[in-house]
Amino acid sequence: MSTITVHLQAASGAVHTLQGRVGKSLMKEAVGAGVEAIAADCGGSMSCGTCHVMVDLVWRERLPPPGNEELAMLDMTAAPREAGSRLSCQIVLTPGLDGLRVRLPATQY
Ligand code: FES
Numbered sequence: 001m002s003t004i005t006v007h008l009q010a011a012s013g014a015v016h017t018l019q020g021r022v023g024k025s026l027m028k029e030a031v032g033a034g035v036e037a038i039a040a041d042c043g044g045s046m047s048c049g050t051c052h053v054m055v056d057l058v059w060r061e062r063l064p065p066p067g068n069e070e071l072a073m074l075d076m077t078a079a080p081r082e083a084g085s086r087l088s089c090q091i092v093l094t095p096g097l098d099g100l101r102v103r104l105p106a107t108q109y
Contacts, residue, residue, distance in 0.1 A: 004098035008035055008053070011106035020093045026102070027051040027089035037108040044089035046070060049077035053091075053102040055084040062096055079105030 003019040008030060010016070020029035030038040030051075042048035046069050055063065063086065066074070070090050074081045088102070 002095065004093055004095060004100070006030075006093070006097070007099075007101045008037075009101065009103045010037060011104060011108075022093050022095060024093055025089050026053070026091040026093060026100075027087070029093065030088060037104045038088060039108070040089060042089075046073050046087060046089065049073050049087070050108065051088040052077040052079060052105055052108065053086055053088045054082050054105065055086050055091075056101040056103070057084065059097070059100050059102075060084055063091060066090065077105070078107040 002022045004022060006018055006020045008016045016035050018029060018033040025044060027038055027040050027044055031040050039050035041050045066086060070087050073087060074085050
């Protein structure tokens with residue numbers, strides 16, 4: 001299975017770089033890599049908001065737009081929603097996302 005590189009930047013500035021498997025969600029790969037800031041309490045069913053990330057500007061257009069259910073959940077996350085806010089459980093890793101950069105909200109650490 002091919003992998004891509006993803007960078008997750010914590011509010012502290014620390015960057016966690018991981019190799020994510022293509023076809024898997026960013027949430028699953030981050031949890032598997034031990035990124036504790038992604039709690040993912042609901043396991044990816046869009047009901048917890050604890051997988052909230054902010055996608056860096058240059059990468060936003062490479063992602064499919066969020067659906068209504070994701071947008072509704074993003075209105076209820078602990079950290080205020082920003083322009084690049086997404087649920088990482090809904091970001092499926094593709095070869096075109098190699099080098100993806102996201103930030104983690106200060107409320108997730
Ligand atoms: Fe719960 Fe993404 S893991 S909303």
